[in-house]
Amino acid sequence: METRELAGAAIAFDEDGHMANRQEWNENVALALAKEEGIDELNDRHWIxxxxxxxxxxxxxxxxxxxxxxxESGVNTKELYQLFPKGPAKKAAKIAGLPKPKGCI
Amino acid sequence: MKNLVILGAGTAGTMMLNKMDAMLDSSQWQITIVDQFETHYYQPGFLFIPFGIYSRKDVIKPKRDFFPSGTNVVMSEIDRIEPEQNRVLLKNNVVLNYDLLIVATGAKVAPGEIEGMQEDLWYKNIFDFYTIEGACALGEFFRHWEGGKLVLNVAEMPIKCPVAPLEFVFLADWWFTEQGIRDKVDIHYVTPLPGAFTKPRASGILGDFLDLKNIHLTSEFNISRVDNEEKKIVSWDETEVPFDVLVTIPTNMGDAAIERSGMGDELNFIPTDKHTLQSEAHENIFVIGDATNLPSSKAGSVAHFQADILAENLMSFIEGRPLRGKFDGHANCFIESGFGKGILIDFNYDTEPLPGKFPLPGVGPFSLLEETEMNHYGKIMFRWMYWNFLLRGKELPIESHMSMAGKRM
Incomplete structure (x- = not known):
């Protein structure tokens, strides 16, 4: 567990580098997390x-x-990889302030 | 008379049949096992077939050789499970009612999930080795091949035996050296994972072995399609890897009957409690082996460790006691690394593979995460143990729960 400053707030992270407390998440934190993953802005498709x-x-x-x-999300695989390059499921979970998906081993 | 029904007579189902037959009172319980095929395949042996080390006859035996007498055996494909009615409908129109159900329907490759995989080049320049047909066809191809680009691609996780693709490229390095054409064969390992393996420390050490053996690694490659005309695989973000021969580990999926029963996730694996092995949706249904959605490796050794825990929990369930058996995710894998050597890894849900020694009474110790001849003999010896001990549900001198003895932090 480590804590570091992101979007003006102290945010706690778990051992996988995902946010430890969902209640600390907001849209600004999401944008800051996205930048760390090399995604400069979050558009409507990202938000879907x-x-x-x-x-x-x-x-x-x-x-x-x-x-x-x-x-089920309404975004196809090809676009998912354009929006969240390399690993959409893992990256999107990270930016959404969620723990690493259990299926990701 | 109560009914225990076991679906699937592969490694996990056969082990459970033998264990429960020994534990249950036959005047109170009838055990029925269902499978659609008469032949048991020793799947860990498929790896050796493309290199001519094993042939088909080395990896097959009749399933019935491993069933205790008194077992009700039904040979049929499963149509679906109706969990609310506590019954299973079979394709041969038989209906089986159960008091307790063990699902051991396994996982299999689904090459059709990837665009272009099963078109013009399938079994001409593209092969899998997770089926007997694919392994034999690839063996035939290699005998006449004069070299070029050999690409091994893992399509998506999870797959059965996550070390087998690595073993394949290690063996290819050795085999083409023996054939005298290693300088003409470019070996390329292409994986969706961030490195050579699922767990960080082993991934680093195994990645070094790839370097040493001059095997190229491309990581984070998520295949979208196969281009049959230009002989290349293309990822979702348009990275391309050309091949002369493609060895694919296609998407692995649970049985179609699980989908028909509405009991599976997107890959037809059944949501299962990762410690007790009880299905999350139905208390009288237990799941073992590759059919589960557990975050453990899909491998025979894992099913073996699960079998001890599951047998204990089934007896508790029958007697109305709490389920105390807790599976810890224990896996133990001999990794064949070529030139008569092997590497051993031993890990569970919480502890990744570590270097050190693996004690084994009478035989060991084996070295962990190091290449030794002893580990190779461990692997070769395992086939004999599998047929004679493991499938018959007999005790092996390895604990179900992982031990830290000998491991270096």
Whole structure:
């Protein structure tokens, strides 16, 4: 567990480098996290994915896999990789302030 | 009379059958096992077939050789499970009612999940080795191949036996050296993971072995399609890797019957309690081996460690006691590394593979995360242990829970 300053607030992170407390998350924190992942701005399409991630996490207690994103978020695989290069499921979970998806081993 | 039904007579199902047959009172319980195929394949042996070390006959035995007498055996494909009715519908129109159900339907490769995989080049220049057909076809291809670009690609995680793709490229390095054409073969390991393996310390050490053996590594490559005309694989972010022969580890999925039953996740794996092995949705359904969605490796050794825990929990469940058996994610893998040597790793949910020694009464110790001849013999010996001890549900001298003895932090 480490704490560092992000978007003007002290934010706690878990051992995977994901946020430890969801209540510390807000849109500014999300933008700062995105920049750390090399994504300079978050547009409407990013937010569709991020909001979907948060909704699934609230319902299921785990962030969705890439397959669930493709099937249900309204954004296809190709675009997911454009929005969140390399690992969409893992990156989007990180930016959404959620723990690393359990399926990500 | 109560009914215990086991779906699947692979490694996990057969072990559970033997354990429960020994533990349950046969005047009170009838055990039924369901499978659609008569032949048991020793899947860890598929790795050796492309290099001519094993042939088909070395990895097959009749499933029935491993069933205790008195077992009700039903050979049929499963249509679906109806968990609310406590029954299983089979494709041969038989209906099986159960009091207790063990699902051991496993995982298999689904090459059709990737665009272009099963088109013109399938089994001509593109092969898998996770099926007997693929492993034999690749062996045939290698016997006549004169060299070029050999690409191994892992499509997506999770896969059965996450070390097998690494073992494949290590063995390829050795085999093409033996054939005298290693200088003409460019070996390239292409994976969606950030490194050579799923766990950080082992990933670093195994990555060094790739370097030593002159095997190229491309990480974070998520395949979107195969271009059959230009012989290349293309990732979702348009990175391209050309090949002359592509060895694919396709997407691994749970059985289609799980999807028909509405019991699986996106890959047809069943949400299962990672410690007790009880299905999350139904208290009289337990799941073992590759069929689960557990964050442990999908491997026979893992199913073996789970089997001891599951047998204990099933007896507790039957007697109305709390489920005390807690699976810890223990996996133990001999990694064949070529030139008569092997590497051993031993880990669980919380402890990643560490270097050190692995004590084993009478035989060991084996070295962890180091290349030794002893580890190679461990691997070779394992096939005999598998047929004679493991499948028959007999005790092996390895604890179900991981031990820290000998490991270096």
């Amino acid at each position: 994915v991020l909001n979907f991630m948060r909704k699934v996490f609230d319902e299921m207690g785990d962030a969705p896999s890439i397959r669930k994103l493709t099937k």
